[in-house]
Amino acid sequence: MTLGGEYRARVESFANRNYTTADESYYSQRLNFHASLKIGARVRLFGELYHGLTSGADRILEDDDLAVHQGFLELTLIEKENANMSLRLGRQEIGYGVSRLIDVREGPDIRRSFDMANLTFSKNQNSFNIIYGKEVNTGFQAFDNESNLFQSNAPNPSLWGVYIKNKVTGRIGNLDFYYLGFNSETSRFNDVIGEETRHSIGIRSYGNVGRFSFNSELIYQFGEIGERDISAYNFETDWKYLLLEGGWQPKLGIRLDFSSGDQAIGDGKVQTFNPMFVNPALYSLAGVNTPANLSSFHPNLTLQLSAAISIYMDYAFFYRTQTSDGLYTPPRFLLRAADGADQRHIGDVIGLQIQYNINRNISCNLRSSYFIAGEFIEATGASENTFYIFPTTSFKF
16 A cells, blocks of 8 residues: 655735736645555555635635545556556546646646546557546535536536557657547537537647657547537647756747637537636636637746756737637636627736745745736726736645
């Protein structure tokens, strides 16, 4: 048996939250404890408890008295020198790639988990993964988180699919291929509300060539919302170049993102990209936007001051891909409808992250972002610039 856990403490402070003049500051903490029991050579039991707390009123995904965050049985079906097959049954975390579609949701106190079956076959540096399950809803009371896995009309979104990872020699780097299915009883995108069944087909290429690193992903989606057909896409690329190998090892980066939006109201089609279970901190933990009807450009710089201290800085420009579609907030909710506004510019975000790993158990992190409202925000409602900062300390064992 192995045991472990974490205590994470954070102070969060907003100035002009959600573009309004409302300021808010509060303390939050996360406690989690896990145990892994290996029975013989082929059976493992894993369990993890979570507790989340914030000062003041309860906040969704932040406050939870006590929850079974993970609890699964893992069976090793094949175990050879260069090949392995395992099956996980129960509540578990999953995440793929750079969190474009599925992520553990590290930002809030309560991470994301699924009740699912997860079959994985790996050989050498390649793997083949099959999944089916439902997202777990989080509540505020003890042991009230549930996925309603066997209820066909439950509000919890369903997820299924296949994810393949391939190690490729040469400059092409690594290639991931995947198909992911998604179903939600009620979804809203621009001018349509209804049951959504969406299929995503994607390819991801990533690797290093000398001082240059790359990570690119292309996703196409199809399916139905109500009686309307879905046809959507997302393209993202992230390039970095190591300017100097010594000293602070500065890396200059450029990141581009294009997520499709709905092209016209009342045309019987939906072109808005659905980021599904995306990392809410993909662009900032302030949660001002998410990759749906979004085009963005992110120049950035990374500095490694020492083996323990790193700094990441970026300046991001955000625009609506289609002016007929609105602005969405993580993970996939319509925050502001277009309402006839023809402005594309949503705003700019200045981001800063400082990471200090004191030792293998204790780390400190400071993140902040400053959102500068653009023409679309100014034309459609409250439009104050938003500042967010949160110092975090984590102790893991």
